[in-house]
Structure formats: structure tokens, C-alpha cells
Amino acid sequence: MGKERIPTHVGIIMDGNGRWATLRGKSRSYGHRVGSDNVERITEHAFNLGVKTLSLYAFSSENWARPKEEVEELMRLLEAYLKRFLKKLQRENIRIVITGDVSALSLKLQKVIAKSEAETANNLKGVLNLCINYGARQEIAYAVNKILDKGEPITVENISANLYTAEFGEPDLIIRTGGELRLSNFMLYQGAYAELYFTDVLWPDFNETEFDKAIEEFGRRHRRFGKVQ
DSSP, X not given: OOGGXXXXXXXXXXXXXXXXXXXXXXXXXXXXXXXXXXXXXXXXXXXXXXXXEXXXXXXXXXXXXXXXXXXXXXXXXXXXXXXXXHHHHHHTTEEEEEESOGGGSOXXXXXXXXXXXXXXTTOOSEEEEEEEEEOHHHHHHHHHHHHHHTTOOOOHHHHHHTSTTGGGOOOSEEEEOSSOOSOTTSSTTGGGGOEEEEOSSOGGGOXXXXXXXXXXXXXXXXXXXXXXX
């Protein structure tokens, strides 16, 4: 796989943990635990291929409507993931960034997030962007309010410059697992010209081979950005 065919920024909507577990007679929480383990595998593989930024939709602003027990388990998994994976990220020179409204999270989880971001802030190989309590519509409103606070005109360029993801750019490729054909409030503004890849494979089964299929499909796309080429 040629390096010129590797997207710089990949976003993944990690869907299907609950259905994967239900098909096996397990709890949805079990599916989330298995899905969390898969995050490590795919993250390592993506950066080894040459991806520079990997944005993972870990918890949406709409996910609070799920059953309380499931939300609590997701928060425990996020905390455990950050603690467990931090040393590996340091070894691999990967920076971790959290995008979303973290103020709604527990103080304990906020401290873990702050520690993870601070300890990897100078890592240069790549950026792992975990989208937690994230919603694209909310992000756009956040950016517009920042512009208004600064007394600047609301332009396409100013909105882009004030999004959570401004410093590492727009995604080249957005992958959604689990068979649904929608973006579900993920990077709506940044993804205007992203290539979209949908697969029926549920997230816990989305292994390195499946990731490579998405990258290979990306390499076959002819990106024109509205121009005639």
C-alpha cells in the first residue's frame, strides 16, 4: 500500500458494539468492552500505516439518552482506556486530544483526560483525537459563539479556524462501521469533502484487514473538491 494513498486524517464512527453483543447473547456493556479493546488495535495499525490524525467518535452528545447503566459503563471504559493506553501512546510518540464538551463529564474523568493530554502534548508522530460528548451541530455553535465573542465576521474561514479540530484539519476519510448509512452528527462541517466509507462489519469485528479495505477504497477515489479534473 503506497504511502501516497494513505489519508492524512481518518475519522471513524465506531458503531455496532451493542448489536454485536446481543447477537452473542451478551450484555451491551460486554460489547462496549470488546469494542474498547479494538480501539487499541486499530489505533496502532492506523498510525503504523502512516495516518497522522485519527478521530474516533467515542461518545456523542446524544448518547446521554441511553440507559443509565450503559452510559456509566461507557464512562468507566473511557477512563480505563486512557489510563491503560497512555504509556503505549508515549512510547509511540502519539499525542492524545479530547474534543467535545468535557465539562459534562465527571471530575474524575476530566482529571484523567487532562493528564493524558498534558503528558502527550509534545508527541509528534500523530494525533489520536477522541470525540467525547461530541456533536457536530454543537461544535458549529461553539465556533460561531467564539467568533462573536471576538467581534470577528462570521465567514467560512473563521468557522473552520474555531472548530475543535482546527489545529489538525479536516478528515480525508470518514469510516462508519455497523451498517448504518449516516453521519450521526459527526464532523458535519469538516466532512464536507471527506470520502465516506460504510461497512456492515460491526465495530468489534472491524480488524486491521477491514481497515485496510477502507484505505484501499480511499486510494481508488478521485477527489475533485468541486472542480473539473
